[in-house]
Structure formats: C-alpha cells, structure tokens
Amino acid sequence: MFLYLPIAELSVNVFVILGLGIGVGTLSGIFGVGGGFLMTPLLIFLGIPPAVAVGTEANQIVASSVSGVLAHWRRGNVDFKMGSVLLVGGVVGSTFGVWLFKLLRELGQIDLVIMLSYVVFLGIIGSLMLVESIRAMQRARSPARRRKLHQHNFLHGLPFKMRFRKSKLYISVLLPLLIGVFVGVLSAIMGVGGGFVMVPAMIYLLGMPTSVVVGTSLFQIIFVTANATFLQATFNQTVDVVLAILLLIGAVIGAQVGTRLGSKLRGEQLRGLLALMVLTVCGKIVFDLLVTPDDMFILATGGGH
C-alpha cells in the first residue's frame, strides 16, 4: 500500500515506514535515546530528502519521548530539576540550530553537513561506548571493587552551584546548560533527540546515576524536539505530518515494547549492543561519502540558492 507524502512530495510504502517506526521505537524504549540517529539516516537511504527527514524526525521524536518518559516517570526515574536546566539550554541550542540549518540549506551544503555530523558524533560516541562496555564486562568478571559515586574534577570548581537531589549532585548549572545548548544544536541539524550524546554526557560529564539518566534525557528531549519541530515547520517547511504520523504509530508501539525489554536486560551488554549499532550506521554513511557517485552531477529545484 502506497501513500503520497505531501511535503516530501513522493509516495512511500506504508508498511516499510510502519516497520521502521516499530523497529527504531523498540530501540528507543530500550536505550532511552530518541532513535532519530537511526531513523533519520534510514529515511534518507529510502529517498526522503534529507531536510524533510530531519524536520519530520524531530516531530516524531516528540511522540516517542512523551510515550517513553511516562514509563520512566512511574518508576520515579526522572530528575525534573536537572531536566529543566538541560531543556533551557536545549531550547536555545535548537533555535540556533534551525537558523544554521536554513543558512546551510541556502548554501546547498546541508546534506553534507548532516552526513558529516553523523559520522563525527556516531563515530566518537559509538567507539567510546563500545570501549566502556567491554571494560565493564571485564570488571564484572573480576572481584568487585567499590567505586566512588563520581570523579571530582575542575568542572566542580565552576560557580552557580545547584543541588540536584534526585541525581545526588551538587554542581554548577553552567555545565548542564552548556550540554543542553550543544545537544539542542545537534537536535536541529541532525533530526535527533540527542539522547545518544545526552546520555553519555550525563553519565560521564555530570556524573548522574545511571538509573535516572534515561528518564531525564527523554523528559528534556520532548521540549527540545518540540521547539525544533515548530521552528523547522515555520522557517523551512520541512515537517511532513503524514510521514510523522506513520512513523509515530510505529514508534509509540515500539517504545512500549522496548521499555519492557530494557528492564529485563543487563546494562553493559545493552550499551555494547547500542555501540555496535551506532558504529554500523556510521560506517554506512562513511561508505556513502567515499564511494564514487554514479553521476557526477546532481539537481536541485527552486529558488533559495
């Protein structure tokens, strides 16, 4: 069954899109990432224009994050105070990101920037997570050593300290604000919730307990992607609601399945699995950038160039 997408201006197989939504939604529920880092490249591989894939994905992540956060909230795994600080930064960052997106689109380089951003961030995050999870698995076999709650470094010398009870932290608000801004920019340009950057940043930079990381990340993603959706729709007209609805039907189902699965699986193995997936997507994009194109020329229609 085919459906014509009004903004992307092409017709797609409904079942392919639904299947994508369920598959990526399941991962989203397990790992607490929006799933955009997989969905956006997959949509582009399917022929959806990159700009539309990014704008629409932001919209879909709003839905999957709302659905996902409720399950974590019920288990008390959301630090609302930390989430609010992160989302203030995120709203600022995503606003700047959409402006940058528009500029790059006019220069005809947005596709390249989207792809390169994916390579850089997926490559770094994927490698770090893989190394970390292998180490964790090795540690689990050797006799257990008592770890400190978190390491103290120069970041703890910054001003404007605030107490985050749920995360058992007393740190400067500047750091989470900055992380929020950075992830917000990525969110707008790459069509992701930014969970794949946010989650490691919360664990390794902020030193938050792993239990609240996923819920808090999902909580702030709702607002950051909602802001990105609104601005992409307003300034770039790249949000395809028909495509978004198809994706979110799948994603909402998948997120529920994923959240249940996630609580039954072990942390370090999960992280290793996600790392491999991230690196696979990264590898495919690198391949596409390096391989000699079939045609040395491409077309672009309409004004704004």
Added chain:
Amino acid sequence: MIRHVAIALLALSTCITASARAEPVIVDLSENFVAITAGFTGTEVLLFGTTEGYGEVVVVIEGPKEEISVRRKEKVAGIWINGQQVDFKEAPAFYQVLSTSSLDEWLPLSVREKYQIGVEYLDLQPREEIGAAEAAEYRAALIRNKQRIGHYGQVENRLKTIGGRLFRSSVYFPANVPVGIYEVRTYLVEKGKIVSTRTMPLTINKIGIEADVFRVAHQHSALYGIAAIVIAVMAGLGGNALFRKG
C-alpha cells in the same frame, strides 16, 4: 486502459463521420486533469488523435518552467561534496516527445530547434557566465538526471498508428511528477514543414487532504508546526494509555 482506448476510438469515429469541416489533425487526452491524491503512485494518460491520412505527427508534452540548479560533485579530502553550481532558469519541469516514427528521418534540424522538439533542442541557458564546453556538460547532466527520474523522455517514436490515420500513445506521469499546468503541443509535419498545430493544456495538481496539508504548511507555517506537536503529544499519551491497560 482498454476501456479508455475503446472510448477514444468511438469518440474518434464519431468525430470523423460527423465533422463537416475536415481538420488536418485532431488530438485529445483521456484526462486533462491529473489529481495527486493520497494513493497516487503515478498515472498513465492516454493521448489519441487522427489525421487526414497524410503527414507525420509529433507531440510535445511540456511541464511548467522552473529554475533548476545543477551541482558538480567534487572530491575534497576523499569525500564527495557538492561543488560548482550552474543554474538554468526556465527549464521545463517535465518534457516528453512522442512521434509516429523516428524524427531524424522527416523533421529538419531547423524546425526542431525553432519549436524545441527533442531534449537536445531544449533552449536551456545557464545563468552564470561559463564556457560553451562547460555549459554543454551541465546541460547534459540536467537532461540525464531528469531522464533518470522519469521527468524527461528517452524514446520518441512511441505513437502507434492504426490504419494510417489514427494514432495513440500512453503518457506516464511518475509519482514524483511536478505539479502545474502542462502544455500538450501536437504538430502535423508534411515534407519537412509544420502544416498544422494543436495546443491543449493539462493540469496536474494535488487535491484532497494532501493539498490541504501542503497549503497549510506553506501558508500557515506556525499553526502547522503547533498542530504537528499537538498530534505527536497526543499520540505519545494515547499509545502509553493503550499499553498500560493492556
């Protein structure tokens, strides 16, 4: 399709017998409005007509003019990126030529150039000041890429003739067809000269929900953005409630 042909032939036969004043060429389309609806995956329109038994027929189907940019891919540090860009203003978004037999045999080059019959005779002028050889390369790239997505035709002699008078062909408009008002120009050619011309419009447009979504997205962008967020939040809450009960 068969039904279309039957209707067309019936219409033609009545045309021929009833027509008091003989037209050298008569032509029509099975539809002059192509609606892009939710289930649109491309469509075929039947073009049919008749001659008085002499001459060859060539039909040009041309979509609305638009500006098309052609970018050359360049290798920078091992990565293929979009490099130099050449803009062609007034390039047809869609272009097909149908003819009763191979054009080279009976249509002089001067006529083809004057009436822009055939992709290689399209008047595509680059906006930028570039050399002739380079311009030709970009032109060829534009045509090649348009042909690949089915917007420009590749074969010309697809008009089937029946009994020396009737001719017909189907025209395929793919799912990604550009919207707008098309022009269908039919030329009757005899001894290398155009002796008769027929021009008719063909409209291709989005209708129904698809058209509304597109219109709201472009005319009321902020409202569209808010609606998109509301839909997403509702879907998230709805999905969660559904699964909690189950």
